[in-house]
Amino acid sequence: MAIESKKRMKFRIIMIFMFFFVLFVALISRAFQLQVLSGQKLKKLATRQHTTVLQLQPERGIIYDRNGEKLAISIMADSVCADPSKVIDPAKASKQIAYILGLDSQAVYKKLSAPRNFCWLARRISPEQTAAVVKADVEGVFLVKEPKRFYPNGELAAHLLGFVGLDASGLEGLEKKYNDSLVGSPEKLEWARDAKGKKLFLRVEKTQTAKNENTNLVLTIDNRIQYLVETHLKEAVIEKGAKGGLAIVMDPKTGEILALANQIGFNPNNIQGLSPERWRNRAITDYYDPGSTFKPFLVAAALEEKVIREQDRFFCENGNYRIADRVIHEANRKRYGTLTVREILKYSSNIGSAKIAQKMGKEKFYNYIQKFGFGSKTGIDLPGESSGLVRPVRDWVKVDTSMIAFGQGISVTAIQLISAVSAIANNGVLMKPYIVRGIADQDNRLVKLYTPTVVRQVISPRVAKSVTNMLMDVVGAEDGTGKNAKIVNVAVAGKTGTSQK
Template identity: 40%
Template sequence: MSIFWGLVFLFMLISLRMFYLQYLDRDWYYAKARNQQQSDIILHARRGEIRDRNGLALATSVARQSVFVDPSQVRDIGMTARALGRILKTDPAHISGIIRRGGTFQWIQRKAPEKAVADIDKLLKKGLLPGVFFQMEGTGRRFYPKGRLAAHLLGATGIDDQGLDGIEAAHEETLGGTPGRVRAAVDKDGWRIPTENAVVQGVKPGKHLVLTLDETIQYIAERELARQVKEFKAKGGICLVMDARTAEILALAIQPDFPADRFAEVDPALRRNRAITDPYEPGSTFKVFLAGAALQAGVQPSTTFSCPGNLVVDGWTIHNANDGLFSGGTETLSDIIAYSFNTGTAAVALSIGRENLGRGLEAFGFGHPTGIGLQGEEPGILSDYHDWAAIETATISFGQGVAVTPLQLVSGMQAVANGGVRLRPRIVKQILDDQERVLQSSVPEELGRPLNPKAAQHLRDILENVCTRGTGKQARVPGYLVAGKTGTAQVVENGVYSSGRYIASFLGFAPARDPRLVVLVKIEEPGTVYWGGVVAAPVFSRVAGQALWRMGVRPTPGLVQKAENE
């Protein structure tokens, strides 16, 4: 009898459990079963292109196959590992270890080189590598069709198409797009069953980024810069070209350069965009902005100042450069800049006072990032002018005791060339959707007016004199009047001036009386001659001349002039 009631009780328990599973917990088990029968497939979004201002592709994505194995189907682990290792240039022991992890899916190499894929495919067609498969992963590899062109600016992407540096990283949100998701039926081993898939989330392709760069002007700048760096056995160099009217960057060249698609293999110190990341003491190119501050404070180009061979300030002696140019003891502001006299520049600074100089330099943007929208931009170093002693006021006026980036110098000179109106530097011109429709266009943004129109005109005239009768004669461009300032600065290392190491620079614009371009040339540590007027100015001449022709700018009417070094 007890056995009978025991069986009845067991039957009731089973019935209760069945009722619980079938009715009360039905939804939970149903969802679990569906999840076991379905798998989400990630649909990678195609990354947007990076283009120059004329629509030429600077960065695009090319389809690339990835190699994986199904360990359960591999017959000979050793042979498979050796064959793949030889083709993929990978240690066979490493591949063998991956296969031995088991399961039905293991990556061997993602986005493998095209030749390697072709070699593996030949073996697969012969039936020699069972368990080895290809998968088109994501949008393929990132490809830079122009090779080395603008490599420091463009940056790079990682294995998952994420921007790592440069434009690729700074505009990841724009270029990257949004992945999609498809839900597919799978068998008990996780393999997809051919059936209709349900789209859970659609793919949103990345947007295209149109830069302000002009591919041709970029090529010109890179070629001429590389030529000069090689000729003068320099450590490196930078050439920046900006549209004087809009502050759009037309070229940003850096030496040494490297192939853009080998970014990850390059020493991080060499791949930095030094135009924005490395402030330096600018030397005499900074006298442009001392002159601007003086003119804004009411000084006239014809105003004279004491300009001795040596000037003692706070017990420190300031010397003029030993470049064969000698002062007559008193010089006008125009001649002080034209012949780059340090003592005269210091006298001007002391005359207008630290407040006028400090406020003037701040108005040109020094001591603050330009806001161009690139990662790693440094603000430079400009101390609070309220704390300047007389010697600091004097030395900052000729570019010592202050640090600026190349972009800051170009941005400041853009204000001079543009009638005193400073605009924010721009590198992005437009954003397009995947249907080539314009989503966003950048427009000039005024940042301030460090010069009134009259002061700006006076300064342009002074800088024109630098190139017609001063230290900048080798910057002259056949057919065009140009304006600018030479600079020669000692390299500072650990707070001390390094003997025998110099930076040669030229900062200018063209045409002088209707400016269209601002160009900075910076040659780092030339091994022979180091004067800015000899080393850097000729690069300005060649780059500006070719760029003006490219832009269709007419020569200065009635001017017959050859370059100084022709």
């Protein structure tokens, strides 16, 4: 009996041992799973439960003109946040804050009474509003510093620069085109919370490489030339009672844009209430019939193809020339008899131009239209460029060749037109227009330099020089259509034209 009792006792001890052994193995396995297999996942979950992270937008790089003048910078401004769980009286607080910030009190109350620990009330407020918020000292409402984009010259070059949104991302112009180069790494505002969600302390976290990530832009624009162009363009628009105007200054030898202006302008520091029509860069987006400014390209093409000579004479039908079912007239009902090629440009004869185009033929004419860059984008480094409108030559009817000769039935952009004219001024070489001269690091050392790009040789230097001399007559001669553009002791070549949108 004693032996049997001992066996039962031994069995019980073994069973208890086995039970605790299995329990120990289970605990060790569970600990291994929690600490090793699922450790990182659970750590992240715990961190998310006990901390709140607010991502603050980074400072953007500076935009300089070619002379080092700052066109766009970032300044620090205050933004208003709130922790609704800390607001004692949401109704009273919402009225105070709404009055200071010019907001709807009901909208503010809705935010402050929500069951959460964070909300934005206003972003990048004025210094006066900051002072008022500090003075009000509302429990649960606090200020956070954020970078704000600022354009020191207001409207100057606004259509080129563009602007940014609340998230500091570029929305228009160079700010949009070069957003990846200008934007830096964001800062993180982090605070710990206790079990009830109450804020314990704040900590600002910044990535190690943030300092070197954003870069600065150096433009081809000359701030002084830009100012003069915008000033005179605005005066001209007002004087003529026009709805708007465009002006571009380009270096024909390099393709660098020295100034590009649109009227009516806008202030990128305050775009509230403005429509996209106001900030659209019409110099690259809008296209229109070029009118008589297109005639130099016709003459250049005909001379290059040797279908005419400079001294050739054309009878201009005394102001009336019928082609198919159309009758072509001269501008302002002028009447010309026989004119040389030079005189056709100087007096801007529609009929003379139509006869030159007929002599050359539509296929050759169309070929040179394409060579001068019409009908395709120039590739300028700005967003939203249009390619204009050039119908395929197979779709031209009999009258089209003559109409396009004086700039009707074809639509071009302002940037296409100045690029093509610059090809004539540059010995027949078409250059790609560009705005950004280089990209610099935070110490303003160039890390990338953009150089002039040759597109193609359109006409020979001989023909280019010949056409340039003819265009100098347009401005320099007392009876030239462009005589009002004459500058004493300066050789000016140009061409007048009446465009149709």
